[in-house]
Amino acid sequence: MKNRYTISVFTEDRVGLLNRVTIIFTRRKINIESIAASESEVENVHRYTIVITETEDLVKKAVLQLEKQVEIIKAVYHLDEDIVYQEIALYKVPTDVLVAGKEAEKIVRAHYARVLSVESNFTVLEKTGHKEETQALFDELEPFGILEFVRSGRIAITKPMKTLTSIVEEMENHTK
């Protein structure tokens, strides 16, 4: 059975590693639904957060292939219930429709969207939340005409308590 999994990949800070990471997925024709790259809490350790929908068996194999890469420190996968995750979406909508009726304002309020910028011809709204939530706002705004829309990749914090610092320390000791 396929499920949505979030894979966190911790790597050394090196040019070209993202390519090595994505190759593992493209080789098996696994579609990457979203990917986010950033630093981690440990100096010189980068992290990628990758979302895919696959069977656990395949996810496990991909994660082992990831860890096999020389400059990847650790890769882990989680189901949605084992992580706290978030995405951010930005919406560019015509300012006049927001001003014209009550409807648009109601929607913005109901979704707790933030107004980031108001210009004479467009307004930028921001909503953070799960994809379902940012999508819901999108669907409601759509009739008013969305000029531009963008959603970030998922970022996630894992619920299990083992820290990256302790993992890195263990690996460093093993190398000594």
Place this chain on the structure above:
Amino acid sequence: MRTEVVVNKTKVALTQENRILTGAQAVVQAIIDEGSDLMFGYPGGAIMPVYDALYDVEDQLTHILTRHEQGAVHAAQGYARATGKVGICLATSGPGATNLITGIADAQIDSTPLVCITGQVHSHLLGSDAFQETDVIGISMPITKWNFQVTRAEEIPSAIAKAFYIARSGRPGPVLVDITKDAQFGSLEYVYKPFEGMRSYQPKPKLDLSAVRSAAQLINSAKKPLVLFGQGVILSNAEQEFKQFIEKSGIPSAWTIMGLSALDSDHYLNVGMLGMHGNYAPNKLTNECDVLIAVGMRFDDRVTGDLSRYAKQAKIIHIEIDPAEIDKNVKTDVAVLGDAKEALLELTEVIQLRDHSGWLKDFRNLESEEYDTVIREELNPSLDELTMGEVIQAINEKTNGDAIIVTDVGQHQMVSCRYAKFKKSKSFITSGGLGTMGFCLPAAIGAKMGQPLREVIAVIGDGGFQMTIQELGTIFQTKTPVKIVVLNNEFLGMVRQWQELFFEKRYASTTMVNPDFQTIVKGYGIEARKVTRREDLNSAVGEMIRHEGAYFLEVMVGKENNVFPMIETGASVSEIRLK
């Protein structure tokens, strides 16, 4: 006097530690400092500074000029496989680098330690589609264990040290270091420090003794255990430990083609070859054993056939260094992660002495069935046409099983695996995982250079011979005494066999109209002979072995002979057919 000595010492130390070298000199010096004295390659614009630096150290580091970069990389592979050391090859940017790709892919899938060094355009030109610029880092990423682009001279010593370390440690593999021309021209203060490891790469998993004990429990209570072994035994130098393990446990043992020669061919527990054209008994009985112990092998599809009907009745123990191989193809009951040598040593300690001669007899019975239906006719044919098997048998007899056999890909490869006899490890070199035609001739050159005192025999089909035939030039120039046996069936034999069996004998593009190989080979100054009749075979093979230099023996074999037994694609191992 005393002060002078001290002064001298500091002087030496100074020159060693603070030498100013060019990047190109550093490349060469780092290779020497890694303990290597041989490399293969082909020059060109972007790597010329390194070639220039080689000119000064010819007495310490020999460079073999092949006739094509593919030849260089396969030669480096042959060298690595015959010696257990890291093979090195050198090429220029663009086409030089892309010509290495097949060999790198081959080394990756067959876990061969290689350091490939490529020249690259000047760093300010990177990404601009400059002359002979190819993104070789991008191209080689999926087929290297690690790769790295050097753009500054001072990165060179550490990059080369890291490259060697990664190539040979853990599960070995090819690495590629791409060096821009300006980095080769730049200068640096040369200090060589061997690489000592990094947190993100753990080459040897720590052996889990509780897994060893669980494995021992299964083994001790097994009634019909079967061992499958692969190249992992050879790569971890575990041949002795392996033998002790099977002798104490009394378990019949079968090999993958990458594991061939790790165990003497005539060892009483050696039950033969696994897989598509392997022996009847080990394939059949894979589906009857109760415990299957896989040692340093990866359950390739050519070995397992249909996975859904593979050893389902058995408990599976997998001794393996690479965590990504566990459960990749076959679900294990006990995974023993670690180096084969260490794992087998521990395991042999805790298993009980056993005798499985009853079960072993089942193998011998099926073996005689295979002998009657397949082997007798292959080795002592009733027809006039020569078979590939009788050529291999003649080689066995004349070399006493002491030679290194290198093969290409096709029918002759399968026949060599099936009938060649070995007494020593690292004696069989073939392109297993990738099945690269053209591998053999250059790989044999590399093997002979790595093991100059051993007889090296290249067994090739008439098709594959022509894929890297240009390396005859390398043999000629270097006077490398390899023995070349071309088994000429005037067909792309293995493909023709499939056309016969599965495509109604529609022989599309598999007939070969060949040139006169004798003339070609003689043009390269190589002694050559052609055999068409059985009565000449033994004397010709004898002459080839006695001959001091390189020798070419062409044997005309039956045009439409097939290799059997065979497990058809999609069939189960137990459905192996004898004819």
